Amino acid sequence: MGELRLMKGNEAIAEAAIRAGCDGYFGYPITPQSEVMEYLMAEKPFERTGMVVLQAESETASINMLYGGAGTGKMVLTSSSSPGISLMQEGISYLAGAELPAVIVNIVRGGPGLGTIQPSQADYFQAVKGGGHGDYHSLVYAPASVQEMCDHVKLAFDKAFEYRTPVMILSDGAIGQMMEKVVLFDQVPRRTDEEIIKQCPWASNGRPKTRNHNIITSLDLDPAGQERVNLKLQAKYREMEKNEVMYEEIMCEDADYLFVAFGLSARICQKSTDLARAKGIKVGLFRPITLFPFPAIQVSNVGNRVKGILVVEMNAGQMIEDVKLSVGCKVKIEHFGRFGGIIPSPDEVVKALEQKIIGG
Amino acid sequence: MAKIIGDIAINNERCKGCEVCIAACPFTVIAMSKEVNSKGYHFAIKVNGECTGCTNCAIVCPDGVITVYRAKVATV
Amino acid sequence: MEEQFAKTEIRKPENIVYKKTDLMVDRPLSYCPGCGHGTAHRMLMEVLEEMDIADKTIGVSPVGCSVLAYDFLNIDMLGAAHGRAPALATAIKRLWPNHFVFTYQGDGDLAAIGTAETIHACNRGENITIIFINNGIYGMTGGQMAPTTLPGMRSSTSPYGRDVATMGHPLKITELISHLPGVYYVTRQAVHTPNHVRKTKKAIRKALELQKENKGLCFIEIVSNCNSGWKMTPVQSNKWMEENMFPFYQLGDIKVDGKLIELPKTS
Numbered sequence: 064m065g066e067l068r069l070m071k072g073n074e075a076i077a078e079a080a081i082r083a084g085c086d087g088y089f090g091y092p093i094t095p096q097s098e099v100m101e102y103l104m105a106e107k108p109f110e111r112t113g114m115v116v117l118q119a120e121s122e123t124a125s126i127n128m129l130y131g132g133a134g135t136g137k138m139v140l141t142s143s144s145s146p147g148i149s150l151m152q153e154g155i156s157y158l159a160g161a162e163l164p165a166v167i168v169n170i171v172r173g174g175p176g177l178g179t180i181q182p183s184q185a186d187y188f189q190a191v192k193g194g195g196h197g198d199y200h201s202l203v204y205a206p207a208s209v210q211e212m213c214d215h216v217k218l219a220f221d222k223a224f225e226y227r228t229p230v231m232i233l234s235d236g237a238i239g240q241m242m243e244k245v246v247l248f249d250q251v252p253r254r255t256d257e258e259i260i261k262q263c264p265w266a267s268n269g270r271p272k273t274r275n276h277n278i279i280t281s282l283d284l285d286p287a288g289q290e291r292v293n294l295k296l297q298a299k300y301r302e303m304e305k306n307e308v309m310y311e312e313i314m315c316e317d318a319d320y321l322f323v324a325f326g327l328s329a330r331i332c333q334k335s336t337d338l339a340r341a342k343g344i345k346v347g348l349f350r351p352i353t354l355f356p357f358p359a360i361q362v363s364n365v366g367n368r369v370k371g372i373l374v375v376e377m378n379a380g381q382m383i384e385d386v387k388l389s390v391g392c393k394v395k396i397e398h399f400g401r402f403g404g405i406i407p408s409p410d411e412v413v414k415a416l417e418q419k420i421i422g423g
Numbered sequence: 424m425a426k427i428i429g430d431i432a433i434n435n436e437r438c439k440g441c442e443v444c445i446a447a448c449p450f451t452v453i454a455m456s457k458e459v460n461s462k463g464y465h466f467a468i469k470v471n472g473e474c475t476g477c478t479n480c481a482i483v484c485p486d487g488v489i490t491v492y493r494a495k496v497a498t499v
Numbered sequence: 500m501e502e503q504f505a506k507t508e509i510r511k512p513e514n515i516v517y518k519k520t521d522l523m524v525d526r527p528l529s530y531c532p533g534c535g536h537g538t539a540h541r542m543l544m545e546v547l548e549e550m551d552i553a554d555k556t557i558g559v560s561p562v563g564c565s566v567l568a569y570d571f572l573n574i575d576m577l578g579a580a581h582g583r584a585p586a587l588a589t590a591i592k593r594l595w596p597n598h599f600v601f602t603y604q605g606d607g608d609l610a611a612i613g614t615a616e617t618i619h620a621c622n623r624g625e626n627i628t629i630i631f632i633n634n635g636i637y638g639m640t641g642g643q644m645a646p647t648t649l650p651g652m653r654s655s656t657s658p659y660g661r662d663v664a665t666m667g668h669p670l671k672i673t674e675l676i677s678h679l680p681g682v683y684y685v686t687r688q689a690v691h692t693p694n695h696v697r698k699t700k701k702a703i704r705k706a707l708e709l710q711k712e713n714k715g716l717c718f719i720e721i722v723s724n725c726n727s728g729w730k731m732t733p734v735q736s737n738k739w740m741e742e743n744m745f746p747f748y749q750l751g752d753i754k755v756d757g758k759l760i761e762l763p764k765t766s
């Protein structure tokens with residue numbers, strides 16, 4: 064059993080990174096996630112494990128520091144919130160194009176623009192559909208608890224290296240700030256340089272006389288070559304769709320109706336499920352845990368057994384597009400959302416179910 | 424008696440005919456060919472035997488196409 | 500074809516006094532005839548070879564004409580996004596503190612889009628070496644105005660010459676960063692004549708020796724030609740550079756051992 068602690072979501076991210084054997088964190092302060100770097104600086108992982116922590120001059124610099132570190136085979140992390148993540152899109156695109164492993168945490172706040180510092184899920188499209196330029200995806204995890212904030216960090220690093228891809232943890236200001244009990248996994252030792260060189264033969268970390276030089280780049284000026292790069296990326300995404308889908312079904316077996324929600328919205332929907340069932344409405348909850356790859360088949364299987372689906376998101380209707388694409392048009396699918404930093408109440412959600420799906 | 428003699432070998436095919444080496448040679452050893460290489464560039468050629476192997480031309484050649492030799496040879 | 504004036508008797512490996520280093524990949528460079536990028540690449544590689552540190556060196560190439568530097572330098576390299584090389588190098592050096600890390604960047608890359616990354620890497624005193632190729636123009640994209648373009652100088656986006664009233668003044672970023680305490684050694688060199696090349700090589704050697712001692716950031720500007728962008732022959736461009744670029748971008752050391760050097764005043 065790991066160590067039990069009461070922690071904020073943002074702190075759990077930081078502690079999990081240290082314990083996962085992360086080599087470097089690079090970030091820039093922004094509410095509501097500044098606790099990640101604050102925790103790291105106070106915790107001094109440079110003394111605990113040798114992990115580097117650096118406050119960069121901007122998110123643009125942070126993400127490019129990740130690119131530099133990742134290109135040498137090191138395990139690197141950054142965290143930010145929506146406006147900062149927008150600034151990182153160039154770098155994430157380059158990470159995807161150069162096939163580099165890196166973990167990016169987005170503690171989403173309301174937008175657009177400077178928006179608000181309150182929690183939101185309005186960055187779903189940006190996270191899931193690519194975000195930057197070019198045809199790429201990041202693997203995206205959507206934790207719904209402080210425990211998952213911790214666990215997803217380790218998982219994200221594993222998958223980042225397995226697929227050589229940027230991985231995003233898409234959370235929000237509420238989960239980042241809330242305190243919950245968390246069971247921390249045991250310290251994984253940081254890899255030695257020799258282990259990194261062995262694990263990442265593609266990385267640019269100094270060419271020994273025994274091999275050709277390694278080049279980290281996303282550039283291929285030859286269209287045929289660039290198409291090959293793209294095909295390789297697409298093949299990787301199909302592999303992820305086959306192997307990496309994660310989701311949770313809550314009270315779906317006997318459900319007449321279904322909530323589909325991720326992250327914080329899923330927590331609210333879980334309460335709404337209880338409230339609705341107390342009223343005699345048999346509703347279940349489907350919670351995608353990976354947003355890319357999206358649990359399309361799984362949500363379709365459950366979705367096509369019910370009379371109607373309410374997709375609940377703290378945005379104006381983003382994931383609903385993927386739900387509709389997955390489930391098809393035989394089932395009524397509606398969206399309920401609050402935005403701009405407002406968290407819907409469980410009652411509101413039940414009312415929306417009654418009005419938009421059952422009564423509508 | 425011994426004296427120092429030099430020589431250069433130019434990789435004609437890699438020469439881009441920029442003429443930077445010409446200005447660098449203290450003994451006007453180098454000039455441009457009339458013919459062109461397969462890339463269509465006039466290339467550097469030697470036009471006399473005065474080379475001392477000072478390496479100036481080779482050091483300044485952006486494409487690094489010049490190899491320089493120098494040796495002490497006995498004279499009669 | 501029989502080569503005229505060949506002294507075949509001395510063409511033996513033991514008599515070679517200069518040949519292209521094996522740390523340059525044996526392939527044609529993508530640069531225009533006479534472009535200084537090639538010479539700058541080769542000097543850097545010669546220094547790595549002489550110090551025998553190629554296996555412990557990680558380079559970062561920019562976006563610009565030298566975007567393909569990683570194809571020519573036979574060492575491990577990373578290609579950065581436009582202007583971001585110092586951010587990459589910062590992380591690389593922090594994560595591999597015993598390796599030698601350099602960036603190689605053009606003036607648009609380093610002094611326009613990458614200004615923030617440049618200044619902050621300098622200010623943090625990262626133990627890296629920055630090689631800055633200042634040709635006063637955006638070579639790669641077809642000769643547009645750069646932050647370093649001289650007043651009155653024509654480019655494809657200043658076709659009537661740079662008008663400082665509307666287009667701003669040329670940025671002496673090298674002088675600017677030389678004032679930062681994190682920066683230990685700053686020099687401005689050139690690679691168009693044998694003597695200049697030799698001095699540049701010495702400067703690179705010095706910078707990498709200082710990197711070994713963790714002295715802070717070392718910054719080498721190389722004022723170079725862009726004959727394509729300037730629309731001249733290579734030889735003309737070198738002359739134009741001496742007459743126009745050097746008076747504004749004066750060659751020589753700017754900061755040595757962490758101390759600023761007084762530059763002689765130009766007339």
Ligand SMILES: Cc1ncc(C[n+]2csc(CCOP(=O)(O)OP(=O)(O)O)c2C)c(N)n1
Binds near residue numbers: 563581
């Ligand atoms: C974000 C971004 N903006 C613009 C470009 C287009 N671009 C490529 S190279 C370049 C200028 C390079 O000039 P410089 O750094 O001076 O290098 P040079 O080619 O002169 O050596 C520009 C603007 C780009 N690749 N990426």
Ligand code: SF4
Binds near residue numbers: 430450451476479
């Ligand atoms: S080595 Fe010196 S003397 Fe010989 S050709 Fe070159 S520049 Fe001239």
Ligand code: SF4
Binds near residue numbers: 441445483485487
């Ligand atoms: S400097 Fe080099 S490339 Fe240019 S003309 Fe001379 S040999 Fe040819």
Ligand code: SF4
Binds near residue numbers: 531533536
């Ligand atoms: S465009 Fe200018 S900088 Fe680029 S290779 Fe040609 S001469 Fe060199």
Ligand SMILES: [Mg+2]
Binds near residue numbers: 563645
């Ligand atoms: Mg330039």
